[in-house]
Amino acid sequence: MPYGPHTPDDRARMLAALGIASVDELFSDIPEPLRATRLELPGPQPELELAARLERLAARNRVELASFLGAGAYRHYTPPLVDQILLRGEWYTAYTPYQPEVSQGTLQSIYEYESLIGELMALDVVSASHYDGAAATAEAALMACRATRRERVLVSRAVHRHYRETIATYFTGGALELDEIPLVAEGPAAGTTDLAALERLLGEPDRPVAGVIAAQPNFLGLLEPMAEIGRLAHAAGALFVAVVEPVSLAVLEPPGAYGADIAAGEGQPLGIPLGYGGPYLGLLATTDALVRQIPGRLIGMTTDLDGRRAFVMTLRAREQDIRREKAASNICTNQALLALAASVYLAAIGPHGLRDVAALGAARAAELEAALAAAGAPRMHAGPYLNEFVVRVPDAVAVHRRLLGHGVLAGLALAEAEPGDPSLAEGLLVCATEVTTREEIDLFAWALGEELAASSGAGSGAGAGVPVGAGGGGVR
Amino acid sequence: MSVVGERLQPTIFERSRPGRGDGKIPHPPKDALERIPAGQRRSRPAALPELNEPEVVRHYVNLGQLNYAVDTGFYPLGSCTMKWNPKLNEWAARLPGFANLHPLVPDEVAQGTLQLLWELEEALAEIGGMRAVTLQPAAGAQGELTGILMVRAYHRSRGDLERTEVLVPDSSHGTNPATASMAGFRTVTVPSAADGGVDLDAFRAALGPRTAAVMITNPSTLGLFEARIGELLADVHAVGALAYMDGANLNAIMGRFKPGEAGFDVMHFNVHKTFSTPHGGGGPGAGPVGVGEKLLPFLPSPRVLREPDGTYRLERPGERPTSIGRMRSFVGNTGVLVRAWAYIRAHGAAGLREVSDDAVLAANYLKHRLAGTYDIPYDRPCKHEFVAAAQTIRKETGIRTLDIAKRLIDYGFHPPTIYFPLIVEEAMLIEPTETESRETLDAFADALIAIAAEAHETPELVHDAPHSTPVRRLDEAAAARQPNLRWRPTAGAETPCPD
Numbered sequence: 001m002p003y004g005p006h007t008p009d010d011r012a013r014m015l016a017a018l019g020i021a022s023v024d025e026l027f028s029d030i031p032e033p034l035r036a037t038r039l040e041l042p043g044p045q046p047e048l049e050l051a052a053r054l055e056r057l058a059a060r061n062r063v064e065l066a067s068f069l070g071a072g073a074y075r076h077y078t079p080p081l082v083d084q085i086l087l088r089g090e091w092y093t094a095y096t097p098y099q100p101e102v103s104q105g106t107l108q109s110i111y112e113y114e115s116l117i118g119e120l121m122a123l124d125v126v127s128a129s130h131y132d133g134a135a136a137t138a139e140a141a142l143m144a145c146r147a148t149r150r151e152r153v154l155v156s157r158a159v160h161r162h163y164r165e166t167i168a169t170y171f172t173g174g175a176l177e178l179d180e181i182p183l184v185a186e187g188p189a190a191g192t193t194d195l196a197a198l199e200r201l202l203g204e205p206d207r208p209v210a211g212v213i214a215a216q217p218n219f220l221g222l223l224e225p226m227a228e229i230g231r232l233a234h235a236a237g238a239l240f241v242a243v244v245e246p247v248s249l250a251v252l253e254p255p256g257a258y259g260a261d262i263a264a265g266e267g268q269p270l271g272i273p274l275g276y277g278g279p280y281l282g283l284l285a286t287t288d289a290l291v292r293q294i295p296g297r298l299i300g301m302t303t304d305l306d307g308r309r310a311f312v313m314t315l316r317a318r319e320q321d322i323r324r325e326k327a328a329s330n331i332c333t334n335q336a337l338l339a340l341a342a343s344v345y346l347a348a349i350g351p352h353g354l355r356d357v358a359a360l361g362a363a364r365a366a367e368l369e370a371a372l373a374a375a376g377a378p379r380m381h382a383g384p385y386l387n388e389f390v391v392r393v394p395d396a397v398a399v400h401r402r403l404l405g406h407g408v409l410a411g412l413a414l415a416e417a418e419p420g421d422p423s424l425a426e427g428l429l430v431c432a433t434e435v436t437t438r439e440e441i442d443l444f445a446w447a448l449g450e451e452l453a454a455s456s457g458a459g460s461g462a463g464a465g466v467p468v469g470a471g472g473g474g475v476r
Numbered sequence: 477m478s479v480v481g482e483r484l485q486p487t488i489f490e491r492s493r494p495g496r497g498d499g500k501i502p503h504p505p506k507d508a509l510e511r512i513p514a515g516q517r518r519s520r521p522a523a524l525p526e527l528n529e530p531e532v533v534r535h536y537v538n539l540g541q542l543n544y545a546v547d548t549g550f551y552p553l554g555s556c557t558m559k560w561n562p563k564l565n566e567w568a569a570r571l572p573g574f575a576n577l578h579p580l581v582p583d584e585v586a587q588g589t590l591q592l593l594w595e596l597e598e599a600l601a602e603i604g605g606m607r608a609v610t611l612q613p614a615a616g617a618q619g620e621l622t623g624i625l626m627v628r629a630y631h632r633s634r635g636d637l638e639r640t641e642v643l644v645p646d647s648s649h650g651t652n653p654a655t656a657s658m659a660g661f662r663t664v665t666v667p668s669a670a671d672g673g674v675d676l677d678a679f680r681a682a683l684g685p686r687t688a689a690v691m692i693t694n695p696s697t698l699g700l701f702e703a704r705i706g707e708l709l710a711d712v713h714a715v716g717a718l719a720y721m722d723g724a725n726l727n728a729i730m731g732r733f734k735p736g737e738a739g740f741d742v743m744h745f746n747v748h749k750t751f752s753t754p755h756g757g758g759g760p761g762a763g764p765v766g767v768g769e770k771l772l773p774f775l776p777s778p779r780v781l782r783e784p785d786g787t788y789r790l791e792r793p794g795e796r797p798t799s800i801g802r803m804r805s806f807v808g809n810t811g812v813l814v815r816a817w818a819y820i821r822a823h824g825a826a827g828l829r830e831v832s833d834d835a836v837l838a839a840n841y842l843k844h845r846l847a848g849t850y851d852i853p854y855d856r857p858c859k860h861e862f863v864a865a866a867q868t869i870r871k872e873t874g875i876r877t878l879d880i881a882k883r884l885i886d887y888g889f890h891p892p893t894i895y896f897p898l899i900v901e902e903a904m905l906i907e908p909t910e911t912e913s914r915e916t917l918d919a920f921a922d923a924l925i926a927i928a929a930e931a932h933e934t935p936e937l938v939h940d941a942p943h944s945t946p947v948r949r950l951d952e953a954a955a956a957r958q959p960n961l962r963w964r965p966t967a968g969a970e971t972p973c974p975d
Contacts, residue, residue, distance in 0.1 A: 004910055014914065018840055018844055025857070041824055043822065050818060060588030061586055061588040075578070085540075088536075088537065103543055105542035111963070112963070120524075124962065132804050166804055168801055170621075170658075173621075174660050223513070251509055252516055257519070273575040275569075277805065279759075291961070305949055321896075324653040324654060325663040326657070327650070330621060333759045337758075340756075348532050353497070384516070385511075434501060
């Protein structure tokens with residue numbers, strides 16, 4: 001066994017102390033007919049060979065592409081100090097801080113995390129973390145039902161499909177109802193939540209609404225009229241749940257400013273690697289009024305017997321190990337180390353740095369928009385966006401695939417991601433962040449121009465190299 | 477001397493000085509945000525702290541010193557399996573090919589990760605004796621919810637709508653009843669038998685046409701193998717219910733007992749316990765779920781599939797309409813799963829069996845060392861953990877388990893899990909794991925024996941413990957009465973948005 005300490009002599013001494021001849025005797029309580037058949041697994045593999053095998057597997061993934069893919073997980077610059085802190089054993093090999101006297105580091109860091117995210121959200125209470133943005137949003141929806149004692153939630157169709165599906169799964173248990181709010185089809189507000197439809201859904205007789213969920217920016221990258229959505233929700237006695245992207249909160253109005261009762265979101269952009277989907281960080285925040293409804297651990301400041309300031313897990317009557325079937329949620333293990341990553345990232349980058357990250361992403365996205373439009377792929381919607389938007393490309397799925405051959409990951413082909421919405425069939429959802437380079441934008445625009453020309457029959461010269469600046473539409 | 481550092485730290489907000497910390501991100505063009513309507517722009521900036529890099533690093537390095545951790549010492553937490561976290565696995569999860577892969581890339585771009593995930597599913601299915609495994613759940617509790625929602629879907633698919641109850645023994649983890657509630661079931665708590673095992677008669681009385689599932693932890697939270705599990709499973713299936721196995725204690729039985737072979741219909745794995753992924757101060761973990769034939773159609777989507785040509789792909793949206801749906805975004809806590817794959821590969825079948833053998837041997841050895849000093853309420857061979865109790869000590873000295881746990885810190889050890897399971901008074905649930913040496917086990921036993929003597933001779937020393945930590949026992953009542961759940965920066969809150 002690779003990590004075990006016991007020599008044959010150690011085992012012999014322990015067996016002798018127990019007065020038995022073989023460890024098999026300690027398993028004699030497993031009834032004969034229930035004993036396992038032979039376990040068949042590859043390995044064991046010595047560390048050197050295992051390391052080489054892991055490197056080979058990792059190398060089979062293509063991560064060198066010029067990527068314009070966002071859609072809920074974003075490429076960002078993370079200062080190396082973040083991972084260097086995460087690799088310290090005092091942090092990543094510690095357990096849940098149930099013994100506060102020997103866990104003040106973890107406890108204070110979570111209190112600080114709650115404070116940092118509370119500042120970003122402009123809300124009072126932040127949970128110590130949830131699994132990811134989707135699970136946090138599902139918990140927010142359940143919270144709205146508990147708090148209002150109502151059983152129906154409205155979710156905008158411009159909330160990430162994975163989040164809507166996760167809410168739907170979580171809702172099957174409680175027989176709760178989830179209705180989708182359609183999007184505006186045309187005009188300047190196209191692609192955002194349809195306020196008239198929302199008003200109709202809120203006004204349906206005998207179907208009171210517990211909560212209204214909308215995302216800012218929404219899945220299509222567009223800015224939503226959050227204040228109006230909140231006003232409509234509140235007028236119907238419903239709570240307002242905002243799904244937010246944390247980097248954007250450096251420059252966009254926060255949930256607390258537009259009247260959200262609960263905010264949820266994906267914390268991955270705060271210093272957490274893409275990692276094929278996890279581990280990420282579920283953000284969940286609310287107002288003081290709802291503190292007893294929020295699921296998950298909460299850390300509070302208190303004092304010790306000598307009056308020293310200290311931190312401790314608190315309001316634990318909401319939790320499963322105390323309340324069992326009456327708990328607010330079954331959550332136990334959370335994403336604590338990722339909450340630490342987010343805190344260290346925010347401390348390292350600071351308020352000005354975070355604003356620069358958001359603003360630089362917006363600037364790069366504007367360059368991308370101009371370059372793609374010049375290459376023949378204009379935006380699909382008219383409304384304002386921050387750093388992610390949809391362009392219209394004929395035969396988008398095939399073009400997306402062919403662009404891989406040019407080393408370009410051309411965002412997300414919406415026909416595959418949103419098969420139920422024909423209006424998006426020609427859409428590519430693309431994003432830029434502070435790490436997007438001018439060269440990547442030029443490559444994307446040039447390759448797209450080549451592919452569009454090729455598919456319209458006038459193509460020539462694919463693979464002829466990248467003319468620097470060509471296809472960029474003169475927006476340098 | 478303290479087992480953790482002694483210097484308490486100011487908060488990150490108190491360390492902040494306006495104007496510090498810059499130079500990591502290029503400055504954007506002045507007009508970068510002009511496209512954003514004024515009403516949507518943040519009017520009052522977030523008062524985040526401003527620090528330079530050395531201040532940030534010292535803050536977190538010094539804060540970390542206040543933590544106990546597996547890397548600093550023995551962590552005998554029952555039910556938590558605080559085994560060694562191999563360093564190779566931390567390196568592996570950070571390989572750029574794994575760490576920089578976006579979760580929505582086309583499958584052809586992600587073949588390395590997809591292969592690894594598929595192989596991990598296969599390995600876990602073999603270890604659990606299950607037909608198939610989903611890696612999607614982010615933690616054990618989410619695995620439980622996944623499993624019970626599949627049970628619900630199974631009964632409904634058969635038109636069986638009357639099953640409203642989930643049975644759990646009174647020794648179960650709190651997540652079991654909490655999960656049943658979340659999945660829309662009523663929890664029926666069944667008392668344990670006097671020997672600590674499931675009470676077959678009590679279960680038989682509770683089982684019926686309303687029973688959807690029974691959730692069993694085996695070995696139980698007392699560290700005992702449920703010898704009557706075969707009869708119980710037969711009874712569960714006879715009434716048309718399904719059997720859920722909480723895999724929290726799998727570290728005791730690898731290669732010895734495969735839950736699926738024994739008749740369990742569904743189980744979860746805690747990879748942050750059995751398969752060594754680090755606990756991270758509370759997370760992340762991963763809670764893969766294995767199912768037998770009956771629940772196969774209901775697995776969450778997307779599954780990882782292997783094509784006949786040897787390539788791998790994710791299920792497409794809507795490809796399997798019987799699925800319960802998604803439990804989360806994307807595919808799972810992949811970085812955690814890379815570590816679990818590496819752990820299983822490093823051991824192979826023989827190594828995993830040896831893990832369980834050594835974990836069980838260590839627990840029995842420690843139990844043997846403590847017998848005679850502490851109450852051992854179930855004095856028969858245990859699996860990977862056991863309950864010791866301070867009932868007699870409390871009767872004789874007034875010293876409680878909490879006091880003994882706190883005094884252990886002065887001896888340099890993290891306390892075991894205390895007051896769990898709920899059915900034993902003054903319980904200490906002790907789990908040594910297979911990666912602690914005999915010397916460590918002996919030193920820990922010596923410390924507990926010494927504390928028992930102190931309880932008689934110098935009880936105030938134990939009662940007021942710990943004495944060596946940066947803070948003493950905390951005022952938890954005050955924390956709950958007047959919750960202070962976040963720092964309220966006053967300075968800087970009114971400063972205008974920086975340009």
